[in-house]
Amino acid sequence: MDSDGAGAQTWQQGGPEGGGPAVAESASPAGVPYAPREAILEVRDLVKHYPLTQGVVIRRQVGAVKAVDGISFELGRGETLGIVGESGCGKSTVAKLVTNLEAPTAGSILYKGEDVTRLSGRALKAVRRNIQMVFQDPYTSLNPRMTVGDIVGEPFDIHPEVAPKGERRRKVQELLDVVGLNPEYVNRYPHQFSGGQRQRIGIARGLALRPEVIVADEPVSALDVSVQAQVVNLMERLQDEFDLSYVFIAHDLSVVRHISDRVGVMYLGKLVEIGTESEIYEHPTHPYTQALLSAVPVPDPDAEAERTRIVLEGEVPSPANPPSGCHFRTRCWKAQEKCAREEPPLTVPERFAHAEGSAHHPSACHYAEERDPIGPE
């Protein structure tokens, strides 16, 4: 019954072998400062607009929901890039675009230098194998009529070259063992598992094809607090073990800080600030990042008493009709006339361009200013 936790602790090396990427010099242990790595994934000016139509017989486009509106980032090998933002900011659309579940309106996604958006047929299939996804809700993302063995083994139907027919069952059992589930559970159905165990099944499925990149969209937000930590620890261990690169999408800023090397902050379809974990959390320069961080409660009344809150007015505008200039200006306490006129680019702000130190990272604000919204004043 509690293989969930016990498995996590008794897990040992020597899971699936062969087929996958060679385990290179494994990712840096936690706590070591971040150093740039070779990029495995490069996203350039990615745009996704969903058309809004009117009329039944004669449909015409009356506008577009600008879910993702020109974002660029890189993902290094063995790195975790966290993407945070509130609901409706476009972070889940980014996940769908990167995993090729949706076609972008414009922009490119380079996987090892090759533009994925232009690929089709066999070449696309090969790339898809290497970029896998773990979904948010382990209750709806597993087919209730399939056994765990079929769910985890299904990727092999599409990519039979990874595991020949006779070997599949053994492979599936190895995968279950790797994620800390009892391999004897292959014939059970999803409803026989708890939320945390189901998410382990989802992770096993994501790992089946031995991908190099895993895009995880809110992988722990549906789980109970005491189980979240187990799954986060599992993901970290698997990353070291298989040299995985993660795009970790979540709204929980504490979890993202814990797991990420670098973090990008999204607002209304755009990245507003991106940098290493400590640049974003300790030296944010964009007012939205500062407000977001200051809104997160810390489970420590003493620390809480010393903080000052930035409480934002209003709510996120509709992505069908975003404000002119800087998208954040309607809720920003620093907004000037310039912000309505000119859209700030995502670059290192001029005043920090020549400065050494942690404020030197891209931030899309005309009036960028360093501020620590977490610690005491």
Added chain:
Amino acid sequence: MTQTQAQSPPPSSSGPSPLLQVRDLHVEFHTRDGVADAVNGVSFGVEAGETLAVLGESGSGKSVTAQAVMGILDIPPGRITGGEILFEGRDLLKTPAEERRRIRGARMAMIFQDALSSLNPVLSVGYQLGEMFRVHRGTSRKESRIKAVELMERVRIPAARARANDYPHQFSGGMRQRIMIAMALALEPQLIIADEPTTALDVTVQAQVMGLLADLQREYRMGLILITHDLGVVADVADRIAVMYAGRIVETAPVGELYRAPAHPYTKGLLDSIPRLDQKGQQLNAIKGLPPSLLRIPSGCSFHPRCPVARAVCRADEPPLYEVGTGRASACHFWKELLDGQ
């Protein structure tokens, strides 16, 4: 589950009779698979102007406790098998249904997690808010509409007069939750129970709504029971915390002391397992295993299969709620070691 009789009420009840006093509450559910013991002897008190946070994971019994207090438990399959719920001195479990209905909404009110499914989609919010006055006070339609607009202004909904005609789906999540708060406040109740009021909201909106709730509570001097799974939200607003596990309160303490020095291994485990915004953590110390099924609660201390300090006695004897300090209690045989070790 038989309960040891000598369970002492929590120390907080020692003051002059509190607003709400729950004593040894037992609730079970009859399911196809057997009897689920959802609440197993819960006792707590709330005073006027006080915020009690009830913290627990899913299946800990926190929402069922709230529903039992409100009198909105689904019976069947649920059944209250024992205990007392004293509200302003009278036992609600012995109060006739008709009278309870008059208390509900007027003297005690509830705020739910999901405002969209708690509001009626085919009635305007102004009408639904006004309903409180029409039903409970017999106020005229015109008068109740004016009051509804006042309420919307009080929860800081912009352009309240115009928006009173709008339907729930026309509001954003944060605004809908404000309407829920307005509805709960309408008749100025003595007690509000908020069940995960901000869980469905984004962090920036969550901060707005929690701030509003705290302000209004202070203004009206209401008792507030805040039910949540989020250790962060609670730290800021609660006076006291009761931690629930498998249908029992395992620890109660003033909020600061609970975070500084937890006296129960489950509380300590929870605090150690969450990543913190203000710290770049190493490996998280996860609690091993899963919360137990309520159909088969472990013998003795229900936390013992997951507990790092469990010994033989924990399997055999259910620990009572020991008084471990002023206003503090812990249901752990080894609370002393735990506190001394910190």
